[in-house]
Amino acid sequence: MKSVLPYRYSDMVRLKLDPASPIPMYLQIVEQVRRAIAAGALKADDEMASVRALASEHLINPNTVARAYLELEHEGLLAKRRGAGTYVSHDAEGLRHAHRARIVNELIDQALAAAREFGWTAQQVRQAVEERLERKP
Amino acid sequence: MSQAAIAVRGLCKRFGKRAAVDNLSFEVPTGSVCGFLGRNGAGKSTTLRMLMNLTDPSAGDALLLGLDSRAHHTELMSRVGYVAEAPILYDWMTVRELVRFTSRFYKKWNAPAVDELLRRFGVDERQKVRHLSRGTHAQLALALAMGNDPELLILDEPATGLDVLVRRDFLESIIQIVQQEGRTVLLSSHLVHEVERVADQIVVIEEGRLRVSARLDELKQQAGQSLEEIFVGLVGRREEARQ
Numbered sequence: 070m071k072s073v074l075p076y077r078y079s080d081m082v083r084l085k086l087d088p089a090s091p092i093p094m095y096l097q098i099v100e101q102v103r104r105a106i107a108a109g110a111l112k113a114d115d116e117m118a119s120v121r122a123l124a125s126e127h128l129i130n131p132n133t134v135a136r137a138y139l140e141l142e143h144e145g146l147l148a149k150r151r152g153a154g155t156y157v158s159h160d161a162e163g164l165r166h167a168h169r170a171r172i173v174n175e176l177i178d179q180a181l182a183a184a185r186e187f188g189w190t191a192q193q194v195r196q197a198v199e200e201r202l203e204r205k206p
Numbered sequence: 207m208s209q210a211a212i213a214v215r216g217l218c219k220r221f222g223k224r225a226a227v228d229n230l231s232f233e234v235p236t237g238s239v240c241g242f243l244g245r246n247g248a249g250k251s252t253t254l255r256m257l258m259n260l261t262d263p264s265a266g267d268a269l270l271l272g273l274d275s276r277a278h279h280t281e282l283m284s285r286v287g288y289v290a291e292a293p294i295l296y297d298w299m300t301v302r303e304l305v306r307f308t309s310r311f312y313k314k315w316n317a318p319a320v321d322e323l324l325r326r327f328g329v330d331e332r333q334k335v336r337h338l339s340r341g342t343h344a345q346l347a348l349a350l351a352m353g354n355d356p357e358l359l360i361l362d363e364p365a366t367g368l369d370v371l372v373r374r375d376f377l378e379s380i381i382q383i384v385q386q387e388g389r390t391v392l393l394s395s396h397l398v399h400e401v402e403r404v405a406d407q408i409v410v411i412e413e414g415r416l417r418v419s420a421r422l423d424e425l426k427q428q429a430g431q432s433l434e435e436i437f438v439g440l441v442g443r444r445e446e447a448r449q
Contacts, residue, residue: 088402088403091431093422094423095423096423124381124385125378125381128378128403128404129403130384130403130404130405131385132238
């Protein structure tokens, strides 16, 4: 099935960063790592690239990478190990469910916003969803 | 965050009736890379020259690493690196001679670090400075400014006039330079894209006055715009913005 998502998760280990985007660079990193974990492209105990390596690879400020990693640590997705770099945390697999739900819910919200804009009734929306659920993949 | 690496307080510079820098105040946190943006003639170089005590302010003052830029000039010279907009180097010397010559002005000099930078930039040490290309000249000036292991590095339009590939190299070296923790870089430019990549802090001035001083990511999140759009919104004339 063709993916409706903006990234192919299997490719996710390499980040795609756009410094000229209105989205702050650290958030681009956070979001892409979150998605990679949600999709299973990054698994529990996988080692992350070092702040240094990532900054040099993408030619960006190391502070930016460090800030993204810190945010992901706060979320419990990444964990630092003393003197041994940053890893996807043990319980990341458990968090995966929540993140998958979040991603699907966000996409549903987007669809609902569009439906509302076009003046669809709740009945029309339900019908459209039902039709799709019944379709063979 | 501890004390700010740079604190500018009410800085003014008048040339006759014209105020090149007009009551400018901003801070640069220690460990950040700060992009100092403004159009040509906005007062960027004059501000940086005042920070380096190369020209006296008409009013106000500046603290670098917590020290007054004028009262502690000598100490600051050993702790701050500076590359001027068009750095003037003795062009009759060879690169090797100039490096040796410059090193003698400093109590501590990190010769291996300078050599490493020159090697990375591919600067031939036997060449006369006069025969270097513009890009190599700029890289040599940066390498020399790194000789005293500066805690604070101030660069005035360092990449202007360099071609795209050399600019990329240059950005890369700046990133490597800030890898050393606690080191602060203030980088003036009118090339927004370049700054957007490396800076985490932004100061924008227009006609000598502060337009904004903020963290880049917060600025983007608040505005929902790229830095270029924000910049044009801040300093672009109305007519230009509408077109």
